[in-house]
Amino acid sequence: MELLVNDARFTLYNVCYKRVLVCWITIAFLVLLTLLFSGLEGLTLFSLGVLWLILNAMAIFLCMWIKLRLSKGLEQCLASVNKLMNKHKLLLALDDRGKLSCHKVNLCFIYFDSAPCIAHLQQFIESEEGKTIMQGWEQRLDVSANDIVIQGSQSTRLSRKQDMAEQVFLRYLQRWGKDFLRRRLDWTLDEEGGNPASPRHYAHALCPCQYVEEILRNKEPKDTRACCPPCNDWLRRRGLD
Structure with a gap:
């Protein structure tokens, strides 16, 4: 557990994974409200609105890319931890159960050979x-x-x-x-016997x-x-x- 909690990838996942997209959506919404109530009119307001749409779309793709990198980092982190726990027939998995809270995660131990x-x-x-x-x-x-x-007097491969x-x-x-x-x-088994185990x-x-x-x-x-x-x-x- 010390190896897990001291790993920066685990900390970054817990802090950023559920929050990065929410934070950007909040910021984008505040910028949109600022534009609407700024008093600008005509072509200027239209141009800024189009620019906001483009930047917002690019930022959302960037947020999704960041989430993929965070998820990959967590998988690598848990792989190193499970390499040690696997000797004792234990597996560790993280499940992010937070929805509105954006911070609730469960560490689950699975007994498996x-x-x-x-x-x-x-x-x-x-x-x-x-x-x-x-x-x-x-x-x-x-x-x-x-x-x-292994280099030496006689190389070993x-x-x-x-x-x-x-x-x-x-x-x-x-x-x-x-x-x-x-x-x-x-x-699962449906009534017609599909998807057999x-x-x-x-x-x-x-x-x-x-x-x-x-x-x-x-x-x-x-x-x-x-x-x-x-x-x-x-x-x-x-x-x-």
Whole structure:
């Protein structure tokens, strides 16, 4: 817990994640009221109104980008914490329950044996890389696939392949935990028998390794030639590349 609370990424998430967009909307609303009651008329008021709309749209996109970065930072922070807790078959996930209060978060401990999941992910990565998993997927994650070289009288090369499955498991554990705590991953059965349960290592919900598999299957390699990778991905998904 000391490692968690002393991490700046955890503090920034708690302070800023729910507040950044609310703060900007409040400021934008006050600026709009100032413009409306400033006494300006005609083309000047119209021009300032258009400028306010443009800046407001740009700021909202900036706020969403900041929230994505904060969320990614939290996932990395909890991955380092869960790496230690995983030895005791405990997982830690953070769920932000605050809506109007903008500050209420819950730290939830989940008892789960991750060894079968990690072993399954290792087999999945080795068998599906280059097939259902596109080449270059590890460049989109905080996962190092390069071997460790120990220099000396005789150089020794240590493979990172065995460690990769655990890194991927920990990388997406916070995202799985948040969806799991909100009961988004529970198995459901409708009247016609649709969406049948297919439990693997957890009987009542989607297993972490199943969750990660779906992400890896849909993870596209990063195009370093693109000037704006998010825009390029958006166009590719719509067949406009």
